[in-house]
Amino acid sequence: MQYTIFSPLINDILNTSMNILQGVSLKLYSTMRLGGITEYLVCVKTRDELVEAEKWAESKQLPVITIGSGSNIIWRDEGYKGLIIVNKIRGFKKLSEDETSATYQVGAGENWDNIVAKTVDLELQGIECLSLIPGTAGAAPVQNIGAYGQDVSQTLVSVEAYDRMEASFVNIANEQCNFGYRSSRFKTTDKGRFIICSITLKLSKLSVAPPKYADIQAYFHDKNIALSTSSLRKAVIAVRRRKLPDPSKVANCGSYFSNPIISADHFKKITKKYPHIKKARPGWPQPAVWELPDGQYKVGAGWLVEEAGFSAFRDHATGMKLWPKQNLVFINYKAQNTKQLVEFEQKITDKVYEMFQINLIREPEILP
Numbered sequence: 058m059q060y061t062i063f064s065p066l067i068n069d070i071l072n073t074s075m076n077i078l079q080g081v082s083l084k085l086y087s088t089m090r091l092g093g094i095t096e097y098l099v100c101v102k103t104r105d106e107l108v109e110a111e112k113w114a115e116s117k118q119l120p121v122i123t124i125g126s127g128s129n130i131i132w133r134d135e136g137y138k139g140l141i142i143v144n145k146i147r148g149f150k151k152l153s154e155d156e157t158s159a160t161y162q163v164g165a166g167e168n169w170d171n172i173v174a175k176t177v178d179l180e181l182q183g184i185e186c187l188s189l190i191p192g193t194a195g196a197a198p199v200q201n202i203g204a205y206g207q208d209v210s211q212t213l214v215s216v217e218a219y220d221r222m223e224a225s226f227v228n229i230a231n232e233q234c235n236f237g238y239r240s241s242r243f244k245t246t247d248k249g250r251f252i253i254c255s256i257t258l259k260l261s262k263l264s265v266a267p268p269k270y271a272d273i274q275a276y277f278h279d280k281n282i283a284l285s286t287s288s289l290r291k292a293v294i295a296v297r298r299r300k301l302p303d304p305s306k307v308a309n310c311g312s313y314f315s316n317p318i319i320s321a322d323h324f325k326k327i328t329k330k331y332p333h334i335k336k337a338r339p340g341w342p343q344p345a346v347w348e349l350p351d352g353q354y355k356v357g358a359g360w361l362v363e364e365a366g367f368s369a370f371r372d373h374a375t376g377m378k379l380w381p382k383q384n385l386v387f388i389n390y391k392a393q394n395t396k397q398l399v400e401f402e403q404k405i406t407d408k409v410y411e412m413f414q415i416n417l418i419r420e421p422e423i424l425p
């Protein structure tokens with residue numbers, strides 16, 4: 058259902074042949090299903106349409122935000138006074154192949170999991186652990202999506218984008234994307250500058266490495282099946298379905314906090330007060346803490362939330378709750394607005410800070 062007052066008459070007033078919608082509810086463009094109204098919204102299916110939309114916004118001096126399927130964004134209640142571009146540029150094309158690998162160009166508007174399924178069917182490996190991550194291919198490099206030891210930067214060759222600053226199409230090589238843990242230049246230094254049109258992935262024909270994660274290993278152990286790219290995809294899907302809500306049915310944006318990184322000194326202080334942080338606990342799929350090569354420590358955000366007493370927290374005051382099977386997932390079960398979500402978030406971050414002096418960092422973006 059689209060919430061629109063578009064008509065040919067409005068099209069004339071807007072002075073464009075494009076199907077620009079006016080007054081659209083942004084709830085329809087975030088899997089958290091919260092937020093106000095955008096002044097304008099357009100879906101683009103080609104590079105030409107993208108340039109036209111960009112020029113139209115420029116002529117009206119309107120700001121622009123490009124989105125995919127809204128699974129990592131939450132809209133403010135105030136809405137947006139500008140143009141939202143929904144990227145629907147499709148495509149899946151083989152660029153080259155040799156004995157050990159194949160390279161594919163993928164349109165930004167393709168559904169990410171469909172692309173994983175296609176490459177697994179082609180017996181290519183490199184993104185199978187990223188199965189069932191919601192969203193589009195074009196958004197994948199923005200936060201360098203990752204799961205079960207893989208992230209998209211490991212297979213991404215380059216990104217083709219429209220550079221809004223230079224008004225031209227550019228190719229950005231992997232090394233120029235400044236990839237980090239759930240991060241890239243598209244999310245940080247160059248936020249809003251590039252509209253990604255396609256990504257190029259180089260996938261391997263070699264055999265897949267054994268899984269390192271306990272819950273995936275347990276799947277193979279229980280089912281007693283041989284390891285292949287296809288069985289690994291099935292394992293990841295089964296484990297994710299067990300743990301995570303389906304955003305088409307339950308309003309959520311996946312993990313709400315990324316795992317914070319703290320100094321060795323800070324970690325020492327925490328272990329004095331909470332020595333059990335180092336102990337593996339039954340039923341906990343990952344350790345609560347990882348030592349990083351640079352001597353810092355990554356702490357499980359889910360562990361912090363649980364230790365702070367918020368396990369399966371359901372807050373009637375805000376209409377928000379935590380997913381009982383995964384404390385990191387915020388669920389909007391009856392929230393009326395984004396303000397309530399922020400209040401809910403604050404309750405958790407304040408308590409975690411009070412106990413651990415750690416600022417939890419939100420993973421989904423609140424826009425604009």
Ligand SMILES: Cc1cc2nc3c(=O)[nH]c(=O)nc-3n(C[C@H](O)[C@H](O)[C@H](O)COP(=O)(O)OP(=O)(O)OC[C@H]3O[C@@H](n4cnc5c(N)ncnc54)[C@H](O)[C@@H]3O)c2cc1C
Pocket residue numbers: 088122123124125126127128129130144165190191192193194195196197199200201202203204243251252253254301302303304309310311312422
């Ligand atoms: C249930 C659930 C599970 C999840 N699990 C994981 C997980 O395991 N690992 C993980 O990393 N993430 C996970 N996520 C987060 C989310 O799926 C990813 O961040 C995904 O890449 C978002 O894709 P999208 O198309 O919905 O992007 P959107 O939410 O629409 O946009 C996200 C950001 O990318 C920008 N953007 C989108 N498209 C473009 C483009 N074409 N050009 C330039 N900028 C663009 C937007 O402006 C915004 O800043 C999960 C989310 C949910 C709901």
